[in-house]
Amino acid sequence: MIKYLLKKEFKQIIRNPFLPKMIFMFPLMVLLVFPWAASYEIRNLNLSVIDNDHSSYSRRLTQTIISSNYFRLTDQSTSYNQALKSIEKNKADIILEIPKNFEKSIINREGTKVMISANAVNGMKGGIGMTYLSTIIANFNLTLISELYPEMAKSNSSVIQIDSQYRFNKNLNYQVFMVPALMVMILTLLCGFLPAVSIVFEKEIGTMEQINVSPVPKITFILAKLIPFWLIGFIAITIGFTVAWLDYGLIPVGHFYIIYTFAAIYIFAISGMGIVISNYAQTLQQAVFIVFFFMMLFIMLSGLYTPVDSMPDWAQWIAAFNPLKHLMIVMRSIYLKGSNFIQLGGELAALLGFAVFFNGLAVLSYRKNN
Amino acid sequence: MDTVIKVENLTKRFGDFTAVDNISFEVKRGEIFGFLGANGAGKTTAMRMLCGLSIPTEGKGTVAGYDIFRQPELVKKSIGYMSQKFSMYEDLKVWENLELFGGIYGMHDKEIKRKTDELMGRLNFEEERDQLVKSLPLGFKQKLAFSVSIFHHPQVVFLDEPTGGVDPITRRRFWEMIYDATASGITVFVTTHYMDEAEYCDRVSIMVDGRIEALDSPMNLKRTYNAKNMDEVFQQLARKSTRKAD
Numbered sequence: 001m002i003k004y005l006l007k008k009e010f011k012q013i014i015r016n017p018f019l020p021k022m023i024f025m026f027p028l029m030v031l032l033v034f035p036w037a038a039s040y041e042i043r044n045l046n047l048s049v050i051d052n053d054h055s056s057y058s059r060r061l062t063q064t065i066i067s068s069n070y071f072r073l074t075d076q077s078t079s080y081n082q083a084l085k086s087i088e089k090n091k092a093d094i095i096l097e098i099p100k101n102f103e104k105s106i107i108n109r110e111g112t113k114v115m116i117s118a119n120a121v122n123g124m125k126g127g128i129g130m131t132y133l134s135t136i137i138a139n140f141n142l143t144l145i146s147e148l149y150p151e152m153a154k155s156n157s158s159v160i161q162i163d164s165q166y167r168f169n170k171n172l173n174y175q176v177f178m179v180p181a182l183m184v185m186i187l188t189l190l191c192g193f194l195p196a197v198s199i200v201f202e203k204e205i206g207t208m209e210q211i212n213v214s215p216v217p218k219i220t221f222i223l224a225k226l227i228p229f230w231l232i233g234f235i236a237i238t239i240g241f242t243v244a245w246l247d248y249g250l251i252p253v254g255h256f257y258i259i260y261t262f263a264a265i266y267i268f269a270i271s272g273m274g275i276v277i278s279n280y281a282q283t284l285q286q287a288v289f290i291v292f293f294f295m296m297l298f299i300m301l302s303g304l305y306t307p308v309d310s311m312p313d314w315a316q317w318i319a320a321f322n323p324l325k326h327l328m329i330v331m332r333s334i335y336l337k338g339s340n341f342i343q344l345g346g347e348l349a350a351l352l353g354f355a356v357f358f359n360g361l362a363v364l365s366y367r368k369n370n
Numbered sequence: 371m372d373t374v375i376k377v378e379n380l381t382k383r384f385g386d387f388t389a390v391d392n393i394s395f396e397v398k399r400g401e402i403f404g405f406l407g408a409n410g411a412g413k414t415t416a417m418r419m420l421c422g423l424s425i426p427t428e429g430k431g432t433v434a435g436y437d438i439f440r441q442p443e444l445v446k447k448s449i450g451y452m453s454q455k456f457s458m459y460e461d462l463k464v465w466e467n468l469e470l471f472g473g474i475y476g477m478h479d480k481e482i483k484r485k486t487d488e489l490m491g492r493l494n495f496e497e498e499r500d501q502l503v504k505s506l507p508l509g510f511k512q513k514l515a516f517s518v519s520i521f522h523h524p525q526v527v528f529l530d531e532p533t534g535g536v537d538p539i540t541r542r543r544f545w546e547m548i549y550d551a552t553a554s555g556i557t558v559f560v561t562t563h564y565m566d567e568a569e570y571c572d573r574v575s576i577m578v579d580g581r582i583e584a585l586d587s588p589m590n591l592k593r594t595y596n597a598k599n600m601d602e603v604f605q606q607l608a609r610k611s612t613r614k615a616d
């Protein structure tokens with residue numbers, strides 16, 4: 001019997017004027033555009049300089065900062081208050097104030113101070129800008145020391161030297177971190193939204209009643225709804241692999257079959273959730289809003305942007321019941337570290353749990369009568 | 371003649387509202403049983419209970435020998451249903467709808483193929499066979515929906531206002547199809563608003579405010595109520611209604 005229902009589902013998907021395009025375009029757009037636009041890397045910080053010294057050293061400091069490519073000089077003020085006004089007008093993000101007699105103090109070995117002050121409305125941007133600027137000034141400081149007092153530079157060398165290396169993403173490349181996670185997003189949106197809409201749609205056009213009055217077993221009907229999403233998910237994720245390879249040169253360190261296995265379980269879980277929602281919703285609007293609500297929650301608590309480990313305990317508890325979070329970990333681990341089934345056993349168990357739970361609920365909450 | 375539908379004291383309440391109030395009746399095999407009533411009289415609710423779409427609050431009922439409480443899925447195997455709202459898949463072709471519903475009711479590919487060919491020929495649908503259902507005119511759609519509902523040769527077919535919105539000629543043809551179905555042994559349970567259609571039924575029940583006020587053959591009803599036609603019978607009974615039509 002399921003053969004006939006599957007034929008129907010596939011024909012309906014292929015004949016839909018919008019869905020087949022969406023299945024191909026969506027992963028393409030997300031992976032081609034998003035990693036370039038949404039980046040953690042802070043660049044193009046607007047710098048306002050209050051140069052009270054107008055000396056060659058003060059100009060050299062400003063030059064050094066600008067040549068780092070992280071800052072651009074957008075404002076030169078004569079007073080701190082004037083500089084603050086440019087921050088208010090959004091013309092500047094960070095202020096550097098160079099005191100009078102800056103050059104003189106350096107040459108006379110008296111030591112001097114500069115003040116930096118950042119707009120911390122976006123705390124992360126402010127903080128990172130501050131760190132960049134401090135580092136550049138510290139380097140400038142070292143350069144000056146070695147130029148002016150070579151003997152001091154030697155004696156000042158550290159007792160402990162740090163030899164740091166970054167593992168699995170050695171250039172701290174943001175895209176390497178985001179691309180595997182975006183594949184999870186693609187699977188979630190395609191295979192979570194579409195099933196939720198598909199049953200409610202049948203309710204609205206009345207075909208659901210024709211199905212309910214027939215002897216179709218509940219589990220058969222739901223399986224026929226779910227199986228096409230495996231295929232859709234696999235197509236989308238395969239497009240994802242291709243884009244990751246062609247555009248970002250990213251190839252998973254681990255095995256493809258492990259990713260596909262996890263994806264299969266995940267699609268089953270998230271589609272099951274979609275069907276549960278669709279069983280409870282009476283109209284398309286209801287279904288879309290409910291799915292949207294859960295998606296927002298899931299995405300924010302998934303570790304896509306902010307690491308789950310640094311969330312408060314209560315949020316970590318919620319995240320533990322978030323299938324997205326588990327697949328995010330899985331994708332990043334397989335892509336970057338080459339993890340295997342044993343290392344990802346916890347996630348495997350969790351995702352299997354979600355799959356059983358949501359699909360059990362999907363069959364139970366589907367009522368052929370009322 | 372044996373009984374196909376047997377209902378005793380069937381009641382359905384939604385909260386305080388009693389949609390179907392203690393109805394009892396029997397339908398014999400091969401009959402055309404008309405189920406009449408104003409809008410909101412409870413016809414559709416009663417029919418949905420018989421089809422296993424709605425769980426009765428009280429009472430007993432069997433359809434095609436199966437209990438509507440305990441064996442709703444077995445009832446569903448033995449009946450056909452055509453709802454008020456057109457409910458074929460519009461993005462499937464004519465033959466694909468037949469194949470889908472035939473398959474759902476457990477027919478085999480060969481049987482589906484044979485019956486599709488036969489049906490397309492009988493309805494003169496050869497040209498429309500490969501068309502998407504959404505491109506068909508309403509009259510065609512309704513004939514198709516009826517054909518789908520009896521495609522698996524059920525014991526009973528339930529038709530919920532099957533001729534709403536179609537022209538008199540198409541209605542006439544539709545009733546010819548209903549007669550063909552009864553000739554092949556299918557019992558027909560039909561709700562309608564058209565009193566001329568009520569005359570075509572073997573027996574008619576008239577529902578007012580969730581209760582069955584009258585049940586007999588059209589001829590007997592006209593005699594009892596001293597009326598020229600079914601319309602007058604209906605007017606006399608429906609006037610008693612205190613329930614607001616929706």
